[in-house]
Amino acid sequence: MLSLNMFRLLRNKLLTSALQCSSSHGLQVQSRAAATLHLLHNCLELTYEESPMRFNYMWLRDHCRSESSYNHKTNQRNLDTGSIDLTIRPVDTKLEDDHLLLTWPDGHMSKYKLAWLAENSYERKKQKVVNERILWNSDIYNKANIQSAKWDKFMSCDDELKRFLQNYLLYGVAFVEDVPATVEATEAVALRISLIRETTYGRMWCFTSDHSRGDTAYSQLALDRHTDTSYFHEPCGIQVFHCLKHEGSGGRTLLVDGFYAAEKLRQKSPEYFELLTKVHIHHQYIENTDGHRNHMTAVGPLLEVYPWSTELYMMRYNNYDRSVINTIPHDVVQRWYVAHKELTAELRKPKNELWVKLKPGKVIFIDNWRVLHGRESFTGLRQVCGCYLTRDDVLSTACGLGVHLGS
Ligand SMILES: [Fe+2]
Numbered sequence: 001m002l003s004l005n006m007f008r009l010l011r012n013k014l015l016t017s018a019l020q021c022s023s024s025h026g027l028q029v030q031s032r033a034a035a036t037l038h039l040l041h042n043c044l045e046l047t048y049e050e051s052p053m054r055f056n057y058m059w060l061r062d063h064c065r066s067e068s069s070y071n072h073k074t075n076q077r078n079l080d081t082g083s084i085d086l087t088i089r090p091v092d093t094k095l096e097d098d099h100l101l102l103t104w105p106d107g108h109m110s111k112y113k114l115a116w117l118a119e120n121s122y123e124r125k126k127q128k129v130v131n132e133r134i135l136w137n138s139d140i141y142n143k144a145n146i147q148s149a150k151w152d153k154f155m156s157c158d159d160e161l162k163r164f165l166q167n168y169l170l171y172g173v174a175f176v177e178d179v180p181a182t183v184e185a186t187e188a189v190a191l192r193i194s195l196i197r198e199t200t201y202g203r204m205w206c207f208t209s210d211h212s213r214g215d216t217a218y219s220q221l222a223l224d225r226h227t228d229t230s231y232f233h234e235p236c237g238i239q240v241f242h243c244l245k246h247e248g249s250g251g252r253t254l255l256v257d258g259f260y261a262a263e264k265l266r267q268k269s270p271e272y273f274e275l276l277t278k279v280h281i282h283h284q285y286i287e288n289t290d291g292h293r294n295h296m297t298a299v300g301p302l303l304e305v306y307p308w309s310t311e312l313y314m315m316r317y318n319n320y321d322r323s324v325i326n327t328i329p330h331d332v333v334q335r336w337y338v339a340h341k342e343l344t345a346e347l348r349k350p351k352n353e354l355w356v357k358l359k360p361g362k363v364i365f366i367d368n369w370r371v372l373h374g375r376e377s378f379t380g381l382r383q384v385c386g387c388y389l390t391r392d393d394v395l396s397t398a399c400g401l402g403v404h405l406g407s
Helices: 057-062 114-119 138-143 151-156 158-171 182-190 258-268 270-277 330-347 391-400
Strands: 009-021 027-041 045-048 051-056 092-095 097-105 109-111 173-175 205-207 222-226 238-247 255-259 281-289 292-302 303-305 312-315 354-358 362-369 371-374 381-389
Touching: 009 109, 045 114, 051 057, 057 205, 097 114, 109 114, 138 354, 151 158, 151 173, 151 182, 158 391, 182 238, 182 312, 182 330, 182 381, 255 258, 258 270, 258 312, 258 330, 270 303, 270 330, 281 391, 362 371, 381 391
Parallel strands: none
Antiparallel strands: 009 027, 027 045, 045 051, 092 097, 097 109, 173 362, 205 381, 222 371, 238 362, 238 381, 255 354, 255 371, 281 292, 303 312
């Protein structure tokens, strides 16, 4: 038992060992993993597999996985975090069989697998990629020669769905072909991977160039590259399009990997990349047509990164829907415009543009947090249906199928 005044440097060393048997050769192989522990005044320092990590004592008590602290059936915390003494320290500590054992002042014992601690440490987390991605320009994408999923297999075979989702998550865009050219079949394809996110446009929407809504999408005009619903506090995660009919010319869909362009900006002008992650600006959607009255506004930066690693996870880029900039002083405004122009120049490089002709039967899924879309102008009747999905639901389906997400 350690007394509290022994919380000066304490060093425990342990060599944990595990035996593995190879029955085919009858050979016993011994592997040994070294773990070292230091108790510092404000944290516990663990070196495991040669990686040093530091754990706050309050965190360790809060993350106890004993039955009384954590419900393993529901994967929810039982412990009332608010009741823990903020100055808590363990009174006893042990390293035993690849586990860390702590005894707390009230006699409660916590047991943590060292591998679990390492996996959940800040030091390990900041080195991990949350979402592995293959960034692309048109050349990279075309050379990857990614096969579209086929409707019948996609609807009936989980392996096909898994392959589709893996491609989708890597590239931010994926196709299903041979889908019947109906709203119902498009809905069924979407429901195969996610709940549908209902918005002001409806659950499943269908549009032509009839100007029925107060949005340029409902015209024959060209649309520059953009992400959708930047005026939502959580922009829609995925966009699904299916061109059901087009009797005319033009109307190709433009796709640009926004993260590819943003990473180019990060390499070239890191200060501008950082500025675009820091400056929050408003986007808005104001509609006042017969039967449709909407006024939505949301605020967020153009580029969103995970603060612990600066990995990009979302881009809001919609010059149509960008609202008044009034969240930054005038001198920052000037720098913001320079940063915006540099990013725009990257996004507009012809070599970064992937042009796709959507046709009946070909459903496209676009990661609306990453891949920008646009279209060229067109003539004639063009009918497109689709819907929005939430990124969370798609990721949940992918996890359930065992799709590899990150490192
Ligand atoms: Fe759009």
